[in-house]
Amino acid sequence: MKIERYLTNKMLLLTSIFAPINLAAQERPNIIYILTDQQTATAMSCVGNTDIHTPNIDRLAQSGILFKNAYCAAPLSGPSRAAMFTGHFSHEIGMPSNGIPMPEDLRGLSLGMLMKNAGYDCVYGGKWHVHTPSIPNQTFGFRKLYEHNDSGLAEACSAYLDNNPHFPFFLVASFDNPHNICEFARQQNLPFAEIPMADLADCPGLPLNYERNPYDADVICYEKSLNYSAYPTSHYTADDWRRYRNAYFRLVEHVDMEIGKIVDAIDRNNLWENSVIIFTSDHGDGVGAHHWNQKSALYEEVVNVPLIIVLPDKKHAGAELPQLVNNGVDFFASVCQWGGVDLPDGLCGVSYASLAESGDPGRTHQAYIVTETLFDKGGNTRGWMLRTQRYKYILYDKGRYREQLFDMCRDRGEMRNLAVEHKYQETLNKHRKLLYEWMNYHHVKQIRTEVHLIPGF
Structure with a gap:
């Protein structure tokens, strides 16, 4: 597929997905x-995780x-x-x-400004965190309701x-939260939560993909060695990891309790009728x-x-959809459509508003999505993930086994790197080509x- 054909197909898809939607409650919904x-x-009990209880997210x-x-983007x-x-990939x-x-030059086209100008x-x-901890009042189209502080945030939103x-x-x-897991790993005080000490026997077990696969990218260990503040886990034992997982799930439960206060306010004000409510994480x-x-x-x-x-x-209450979504650039496009x-010109996000309105798990959406990374405060390794409906292709810019390919239907835990197996060469090349097109376009x-960063190109 040539770049010109890729762009033509992308524009046709955007035109189709950005068609007007019909909201029965009111023409333009509130957005929470x-x-x-x-x-x-x-990390939600509604997806079958028995190590955690999140009744309000549920x-x-x-x-x-x-x-x-x-x-994530x-x-x-x-x-x-x-x-x-902003609707743009960060790079x-x-x-x-x-x-x-x-x-x-982007502030006037940021999401809050666009929505404010639309009434x-x-x-x-x-x-x-774009980039200051708290949002400056009125700078990005938003009035600041509350500062960066989980204590009292839910009450301010409910009020x-x-x-x-x-x-x-x-x-x-x-x-x-659950970002306080970073302080927990560093054995620091937690800013916005308290986690009681738990007996090891009460801590969750280890995940099935606890071990690294033998053909994992070696640059990941390199980055870990360069940033002790972010990754103070190099010498963790299995018991340490169980305590870490326990703390993490308890932190999610803590923020779930705060979210419940907002859900209660939505309930008592009967805002379900005319609101789109979006829940996600960065x-x-x-x-x-x-x-x-951590992340990266x-x-x-x-x-x-x-x-x-x-x-x-x-x-469509209780529905589940398998389509691929980027919760960064696609979120921007979706809020614009609902609003x-x-x-704005030049943005590539694909709105999921019409997809959600259809509730159709078989509806054609986008063929792939991309996540990009730059490791924080380390050796500045760059990487990209390209996810198609069945496979996930990962490319780092250096190191041994810098290419990864996983079958997401059979191996969501990413324990068998298919990129090292000759019989998956055709699948690998297809994903290389898609990423090549994406890199050129962006x-x-x-x-x-x-x-070129991609082998063979």
Whole structure:
């Protein structure tokens, strides 16, 4: 497939997906965006995880649509959130790491500004991280409802919902937890939660993919060796990892309790009728799989995130959809569609609003999605994940076994790297070609002009 044909097909898909949607409750719904930090997709009891109990997230899932294949745009807070609120992949706008401000020329086209200009009352509470911890008041189209602090955030959001807000409104409730697992691993005090000591026998067991697969990318261990602050787990025993997993799940339960206060406010104000409620996280956590904690690596636990959409009147309540979704650039496009806002020129996000409205698990959506990474505070390793419906292709920019290929139907735990097996060469080449097209379209900087990052190109 040539680039021209790729672009033509992409435009046809965008035209189809961005068609007007019919919302029965009101023409433009309220939008309530509940965001956690560092929550992996399986850290919810509604997906069958018996090591955790999340009754309030489960309430959202029972009322809405669970997307099983949602992925972050980047497995690091700043770049992930940059994609959510600008609609661009982070490398395109010079925001591949934490702590980088949004370019001035994008502020007027950021999501809050677009929605505010469309008549929405835009309010933001909690963690911003694009790039400051708390959002500056009125700078990005949002009024600051509450600072970066999980203590009191839910109450502030609930009070806003209780006090007859202007319709339509766009409320963001952005929690820090379970991000406190970072402090737990460093044996520091936790900012926004307390985790009681647990007997080892009460801690969850180890995951089936606890060990690294023999053909895992060696650059991951290299990066771990360079950043002790992020990865103080090199000498963890199996018992240490069980305690880590226990703390992580308890932190998710803690933030679930806070989310419940907002869900209660939605309930008592009968906002289910005319609101779209979106729940997700900016990225996941290793949770001990492959001996990994934190983010940056492209393991499934790190890049696969929860995504639940509750439509007005709880349309398609309890449904599950398998289509591929990027919760960064696609979120931007989706909110624009629900808000009746034209998507700015040059953006590539594919709205999932019409997909959610259809509730159809067999509906054609997008053929693949991409997640990009730049390891934080280490050796600056770059990487990309390209996920198709069945396979997941990973490419790092250096190191042994820098290519990974996994069958997501048979090996979601990523324990057998098919890239080293000749019989999967054709599948590997197909995914290489797709990533090559994506890199060209998004102007990914190569090592040198004459040396492409992808083998064979």
